[in-house]
Amino acid sequence: MSAKVNDDLLTERRKCEFNVEELTNYLDGGAQATQNRRKLEDKVLSTKGLFDEVPEEYLSHKEKYENAVRKAVVYYKAMKEAEDPNQTEQERANATYRSLLHAAVFKDNSPFSLHLAMFIPAILGQADEEQKKYWMKRASKMEIIGTYAQTELGHGTFIRGLETTATYDPKTEEFVLHSPTLTAYKWWPGSLAHTANYCVVMAHLYINGKSCGIQPFIVQFRDEETHQPLPGIKLGEIGAKLGFNTVNNGFLGFDQHRIPRNRMLMKNAQVLKDGTFKRSPNSKLTYGTMVYVRVVIVNGMANQLARAVTIAVRYSAVRRQSELKPDAGEPQILDYVTQQHKLFIGIASSHAFTLTAKWLTRMYQKVTADLEKGNLDELPELHAIACCLKAVTTTDTSVLVERSRTSCGGHGYMLSSNLPQIYGLVTAACTYEGENTVLMLQTARSLVKALEQAQSGKRLSPTMSYLSEKVSSRLKWDNSIDGIVKGFRRVAYGKVESAMRSMRKYVRSGLGPEDAWNMSSVQLVAASEAHCRAFILSTYKSEVDRTSGSLSEPLKTVLYYLVELYATYWALERVGDLLLYTSISEADIRQLQDTYEDLLGKIRPNAVGLVDAFDFRDQILNSTLGAYDGRVYERLMEEALKSPLNAEPVNQSFHKYLKPFMQGKL
Numbered sequence: 001m002s003a004k005v006n007d008d009l010l011t012e013r014r015k016c017e018f019n020v021e022e023l024t025n026y027l028d029g030g031a032q033a034t035q036n037r038r039k040l041e042d043k044v045l046s047t048k049g050l051f052d053e054v055p056e057e058y059l060s061h062k063e064k065y066e067n068a069v070r071k072a073v074v075y076y077k078a079m080k081e082a083e084d085p086n087q088t089e090q091e092r093a094n095a096t097y098r099s100l101l102h103a104a105v106f107k108d109n110s111p112f113s114l115h116l117a118m119f120i121p122a123i124l125g126q127a128d129e130e131q132k133k134y135w136m137k138r139a140s141k142m143e144i145i146g147t148y149a150q151t152e153l154g155h156g157t158f159i160r161g162l163e164t165t166a167t168y169d170p171k172t173e174e175f176v177l178h179s180p181t182l183t184a185y186k187w188w189p190g191s192l193a194h195t196a197n198y199c200v201v202m203a204h205l206y207i208n209g210k211s212c213g214i215q216p217f218i219v220q221f222r223d224e225e226t227h228q229p230l231p232g233i234k235l236g237e238i239g240a241k242l243g244f245n246t247v248n249n250g251f252l253g254f255d256q257h258r259i260p261r262n263r264m265l266m267k268n269a270q271v272l273k274d275g276t277f278k279r280s281p282n283s284k285l286t287y288g289t290m291v292y293v294r295v296v297i298v299n300g301m302a303n304q305l306a307r308a309v310t311i312a313v314r315y316s317a318v319r320r321q322s323e324l325k326p327d328a329g330e331p332q333i334l335d336y337v338t339q340q341h342k343l344f345i346g347i348a349s350s351h352a353f354t355l356t357a358k359w360l361t362r363m364y365q366k367v368t369a370d371l372e373k374g375n376l377d378e379l380p381e382l383h384a385i386a387c388c389l390k391a392v393t394t395t396d397t398s399v400l401v402e403r404s405r406t407s408c409g410g411h412g413y414m415l416s417s418n419l420p421q422i423y424g425l426v427t428a429a430c431t432y433e434g435e436n437t438v439l440m441l442q443t444a445r446s447l448v449k450a451l452e453q454a455q456s457g458k459r460l461s462p463t464m465s466y467l468s469e470k471v472s473s474r475l476k477w478d479n480s481i482d483g484i485v486k487g488f489r490r491v492a493y494g495k496v497e498s499a500m501r502s503m504r505k506y507v508r509s510g511l512g513p514e515d516a517w518n519m520s521s522v523q524l525v526a527a528s529e530a531h532c533r534a535f536i537l538s539t540y541k542s543e544v545d546r547t548s549g550s551l552s553e554p555l556k557t558v559l560y561y562l563v564e565l566y567a568t569y570w571a572l573e574r575v576g577d578l579l580l581y582t583s584i585s586e587a588d589i590r591q592l593q594d595t596y597e598d599l600l601g602k603i604r605p606n607a608v609g610l611v612d613a614f615d616f617r618d619q620i621l622n623s624t625l626g627a628y629d630g631r632v633y634e635r636l637m638e639e640a641l642k643s644p645l646n647a648e649p650v651n652q653s654f655h656k657y658l659k660p661f662m663q664g665k666l
């Protein structure tokens with residue numbers, strides 16, 4: 001097949017006003033990081049056996065899983081072999097920060113993902129030093145494969161309501177794990193069904209009949225040689241899902257299953273041999289693995305969104321449809337301003353999430369280091385900001401990936417475009433690791449507390465300190481980026497205050513505080529959203545200010561177009577709220593709309609350059625519509641021909657059913 005690049009894409013690349021490689025380096029965190037990432041990709045992607053002969057979508061549920069395990073093993077070994085021993089941990093982390101290498105291998109997700117994303121982090125965060133040494137030696141080499149088993153059939157969100165019990169037996173120095181009901185069965189953990197042999201189980205600890213809260217236990221549930229479930233273990237797979245079909249989500253029930261005392265992960269709380277319980281300094285430390293994954297998800301969303309928007313923008317440069325002007329031929333669909341409106345916010349959001357994720361990762365690292373020294377002061381702030389960022393970035397990414405898909409018209413509906421699978425991956429994140437509404441309400445809880453503290457003259461944590469600033473009933477509006485950040489903060493303040501007023505009103509009318517909270521929760525979620533949008537926007541702007549000093553002028557200019565586009569887009573989306581709490585006028589709104597349209601026009605010549613700068617290889621995009629060369633139609637046909645239905649000109653169903661039916665013989 002010729003390697004000719006589509007002419008429209010060539011023209012787009014010539015029009016780009018900035019240096020694409022410079023932006024790639026900026027997103028990676030430096031030229032060296034780009035080089036390391038590419039080296040890693042070269043090495044891993046040249047491994048034999050990593051890719052599918054038959055596209056995954058044509059396999060059965062069972063075959064998909066078996067094929068994914070085959071690839072996971074090859075991929076894991078390739079990643080290990082590609083590790084550069086001369087690189088520091090930090091350099092390795094930088095090289096993989098924006099890499100979606102696994103996406104080249106799995107159109108869906110890896111059956112090892114829970115081992116790496118949660119089992120190992122749970123050991124690192126919950127085990128004492130001796131346990132960590134023992135388990136990490138085995139887990140890091142994948143001598144054992146683990147998962148994180150928290151959610152049950154009956155409870156996911158409400159962790160305190162988990163029914164699985166771990167009852168300490170001081171006579172044998174063992175815990176007895178038990179699932180007293182059907183709803184107590186662990187349900188959802190990835191890798192649990194047929195891949196893993198160990199898991200971290202979150203269970204309700206009882207000592208001498210007394211509840212000691214939810215605690216983490218490391219549990220072997222399959223024999224290491226035969227892989228048979230151990231006695232007292234009931235196991236299975238939960239069935240087909242919207243996505244995650246190669247992740248092997250499973251169920252697990254315990255029937256009086258005994259494990260030694262040292263299998264409780266005892267970094268925070270401990271059970272001594274005689275059954276003495278030593279409390280954790282803060283019971284929420286047990287939830288630390290979830291906080292870690294929420295932080296990781298924000299970066300994951302930035303990357304997946306970049307992938308979807310790369311596919312959609314390249315396709316939109318190649319696709320020609322309808323007429324803008326008579327006799328001028330069919331324009332590229334990217335010339336339709338509505339198409340730009342659908343897609344450019346995806347590019348800007350990906351940048352905003354990447355920079356916010358970097359900020360959040362630094363905060364996570366600081367708070368974790370403080371926790372090691374016994375300082376828990378900033379844990380509530382980390383929890384509050386991680387909750388809303390996880391919720392808002394997953395919600396926005398799901399919307400924008402779906403918009404990217406529909407922006408590709410009919411071809412976006414093809415699995416070969418890869419957009420449906422990317423949607424399946426990102427929409428899952430709206431639910432897992434804390435359902436989004438629930439997490440928004442956690443942030444709202446902190447906002448309410450912060451406003452109460454501000455009103456009684458206490459100092460607030462940095463991310464909420466604006467709540468202690470003096471506010472006028474309507475903030476004086478200005479259309480600058482800083483003005484928009486202030487506007488969103490004013491909205492957050494106003495909505496928290498209004499929710500608090502509602503709660504007091506409901507309490508006066510006879511409701512209890514919990515019912516009053518529930519009645520006001522729609523407002524509370526809106527307050528969290530405004531708080532989070534102000535946070536993302538201010539972080540995005542200040543991170544670009546902080547890090548763009550040495551960049552070339554053309555690149556800086558485009559980066560600020562995107563920051564301004566992001567701010568303007570959200571101001572226009574939430575104009576009703578701004579009208580309620582600020583002095584924004586009709587003239588301001590009209591000017592914002594003009595600015596927005598002007599920005600779409602300025603970004604237009606740079607659109608393909610901007611997505612090229614994400615630097616995804618074709619193998620990582622895995623898409624008929626998004627490849628670098630723009631050979632969209634050829635690829636669609638090539639992929640269609642791989643359909644097993646095209647293997648023979650006449651399908652047997654014709655002779656079996658259609659022919660007798662059409663000839664009236666059936």
Ligand SMILES: CCCCCCCCCCC/C=C/C(=O)SCCNC(=O)CCNC(=O)[C@H](O)C(C)(C)COP(=O)(O)OP(=O)(O)OC[C@H]1O[C@@H](n2cnc3c(N)ncnc32)[C@H](O)[C@@H]1OP(=O)(O)O
Pocket residue numbers: 113114117148150151156157158159160190284285287288290291293296297300301304379380383425426429431432433434435438442445446
């Ligand atoms: C596509 C790319 C992405 C890449 C990522 C890879 C991902 C791999 C796949 C992941 C697979 C998924 C795994 C899972 O889903 S595991 C299961 C996750 N489950 C959850 O997240 C459950 C959600 N529920 C909770 O977190 C809590 O129960 C909840 C926060 C909702 C409430 O807890 P609880 O009822 O016990 O507490 P209260 O509301 O009464 O609050 C008590 C106080 O504690 C504070 N709090 C709560 N949680 C935390 C925390 N984690 N850290 C610190 N503090 C916490 C809370 O704010 C209250 O404080 P105050 O009393 O001071 O107000």
Ligand SMILES: Cc1cc2nc3c(=O)[nH]c(=O)nc-3n(C[C@H](O)[C@H](O)[C@H](O)COP(=O)(O)OP(=O)(O)OC[C@H]3O[C@@H](n4cnc5c(N)ncnc54)[C@H](O)[C@@H]3O)c2cc1C
Pocket residue numbers: 114147148149150151154155156157158187188189190244249428431432433434435436437438441
């Ligand atoms: C793809 C995928 C992978 C997963 N992987 C794992 C895994 O590896 N390990 C694991 O342990 N779990 C896993 N989970 C489970 C996941 O963590 C839970 O599904 C999630 O925490 C939500 O809990 P739930 O299903 O109980 O939803 P529910 O809490 O039942 O939510 C249902 C509805 O009730 C609402 N609701 C619930 N509580 C409140 C409240 N307090 N206030 C207002 N509204 C409320 C929610 O907003 C939602 O609209 C996975 C889930 C998915 C989808």
